[in-house]
Amino acid sequence: MFALSGYDAFLGFLLISAAVPILALVTNKLLAPQSSAGERELTYESGMEPIGGAWIQFNIRYYMFALVFVIFDVETVFLYPWAVAFHKLGLLAFIEALIFIAILVVALAYAWRKGALEWS
Amino acid sequence: MTIASSTQQICFLVLSAGIVIGSLGVVLLENIVYSAFLLGGVFMAVAGLYLLLNASFVAAAQVLVYVGAVNVLILFAIMLVNKKEDLKPIKGLQLRRLLSGGVCAGLLALLIRVDITTTWKLPGPQAIGEQATERIGEHLFTDYLLPFELASVLLLMAMIGAIVLARRDILTNDIGTGESVKPGLIEKANTPLLIDKSSP
Numbered sequence: 001m002f003a004l005s006g007y008d009a010f011l012g013f014l015l016i017s018a019a020v021p022i023l024a025l026v027t028n029k030l031l032a033p034q035s036s037a038g039e040r041e042l043t044y045e046s047g048m049e050p051i052g053g054a055w056i057q058f059n060i061r062y063y064m065f066a067l068v069f070v071i072f073d074v075e076t077v078f079l080y081p082w083a084v085a086f087h088k089l090g091l092l093a094f095i096e097a098l099i100f101i102a103i104l105v106v107a108l109a110y111a112w113r114k115g116a117l118e119w120s
Numbered sequence: 121m122t123i124a125s126s127t128q129q130i131c132f133l134v135l136s137a138g139i140v141i142g143s144l145g146v147v148l149l150e151n152i153v154y155s156a157f158l159l160g161g162v163f164m165a166v167a168g169l170y171l172l173l174n175a176s177f178v179a180a181a182q183v184l185v186y187v188g189a190v191n192v193l194i195l196f197a198i199m200l201v202n203k204k205e206d207l208k209p210i211k212g213l214q215l216r217r218l219l220s221g222g223v224c225a226g227l228l229a230l231l232i233r234v235d236i237t238t239t240w241k242l243p244g245p246q247a248i249g250e251q252a253t254e255r256i257g258e259h260l261f262t263d264y265l266l267p268f269e270l271a272s273v274l275l276l277m278a279m280i281g282a283i284v285l286a287r288r289d290i291l292t293n294d295i296g297t298g299e300s301v302k303p304g305l306i307e308k309a310n311t312p313l314l315i316d317k318s319s320p
Binding site for chain 1: 249
């Protein structure tokens, strides 16, 4: 039994948004003249010429940004039910959420102090 | 207004087919980048299944954490791997395939048995729909408070561990034994953001 409301509109939206890229690519394939002469095969036809392969090694620093993002992503997931049930929970839950955020602010401060947030 | 049950059936079938085909693609495709993007698609389809099961919060968490974060991490890990290595033939491949096939067949038999013997239609509690998130919040801040606070400590530990591993702070002495560390372990302090392979 499906108990959530408003998801019929979501389904319609999903179908339309799925149709957009498919229609764009298919009409392009059908209507556009086919040619592979000159610069047509470049990644960016009117941009800069790409140098080397696309498969290059990136620095581990990018990975660190992703990890920091994951931490705060999970924090958001934890805080969302609190925000939804805020009126029912009262002051004690507010203090508990503050403790939760404070512990994660320590993590942020550590990342900041260690220079994990800098591009340098 | 909710979705009709026939529409639910169609959605379930499409999502399940997407999960099965996508997972097969994740395992079988040669290019690891395609696998990673397909994995994102599989996670999205799983989120759709959660929605069909009235678990809107779990679905949102799935999209946020798995598609938004974990899959990005996997893609970044692929970006860190530079080489397109030719895979060497593994010794005893037939035996390995036979063994893993046996294990998979056993698991499948077990799952089929569970599927047949379980009485699925139980008079469970009524689905509460939108109130579920609110209920999760109430439980999280009353009887699951300690796990909730411990989760933040766990996140703190994960963050610090990630930074220590990624930065590889220059420690000249091993913390445990006090011996000096091999110089190869110490990373250069200023590495460029893009490692250019063409320059010497």
